[in-house]
Amino acid sequence: NAGVMQNPRHLVRRRGQEARLRCSPMKGHSHVYWYRQLPEEGLKFMVYLQKENIIDESGMPKERFSAEFPKEGPSILRIQQVVRGDSAAYFCASSPPGRSNSPLHFGNGTRLTVT
Amino acid sequence: GQSLEQPSEVTAVEGAIVQINCTYQTSGFYGLSWYQQHDGGAPTFLSYNALDGLEETGRFSSFLSRSDSYGYLLLQELQMKDSASYFCAVRSYSGNTPLVFGKGTRLSVIA
Numbered sequence: 001n002a003g004v005m006q007n008p009r010h011l012v013r014r015r016g017q018e019a020r021l022r023c024s025p026m027k028g029h030s031h032v033y034w035y036r037q038l039p040e041e042g043l044k045f046m047v048y049l050q051k052e053n054i055i056d057e058s059g060m061p062k063e064r065f066s067a068e069f070p071k072e073g074p075s076i077l078r079i080q081q082v083v084r085g086d087s088a089a090y091f092c093a094s095s096p097p098g099r100s101n102s103p104l105h106f107g108n109g110t111r112l113t114v115t
Numbered sequence: 116g117q118s119l120e121q122p123s124e125v126t127a128v129e130g131a132i133v134q135i136n137c138t139y140q141t142s143g144f145y146g147l148s149w150y151q152q153h154d155g156g157a158p159t160f161l162s163y164n165a166l167d168g169l170e171e172t173g174r175f176s177s178f179l180s181r182s183d184s185y186g187y188l189l190l191q192e193l194q195m196k197d198s199a200s201y202f203c204a205v206r207s208y209s210g211n212t213p214l215v216f217g218k219g220t221r222l223s224v225i226a
Binding site: 004033035040041042043044045048056059091093101103104105106107108109 | 158202206215218
């Protein structure tokens, strides 16, 4: 049973370009979460999605950032016009439906570097 | 909102026991979780306390006291591979809230 798959593992973008990060949840999981982690810091919640719905985006910057989890295909975190401050590790996690205290299963993350 | 406090760094000797504390401020929540993250790796789930008391899983134990807003992770018979960051996390009862993490404790195990 494959775990949470994220790609790319590393992504380098120049300032002003767009970054697209992909996440395929574990089989049977319909809840997807995106977290951002800066070096030596904890995991900061960004957005929580279920299929075709954004449940909570309170941690996501209002501008340049967007996320989706379509009916078919992976969840996408999109960062437009990237700036150096966007450099971080972005982790996706998934959990099964219906159980609010289920542990999260994390992917290996995408390390975004903005030059 | 929720906030969690943990020590930023802990160093312990191989074979010893170490306790990583977590204090939190939150309204009703489901329970206290612990995650481990090695450098460059993904966070992985370690344990979960829904109720007060001690939960034991092999060399790792976790404790929760809701009345004291406090929990800890206890690692016994430390091994070099236990060197990692450890995060406590809670999820509030209110609505569809996400798991909120502390800033993590970096454990260094030395020979």
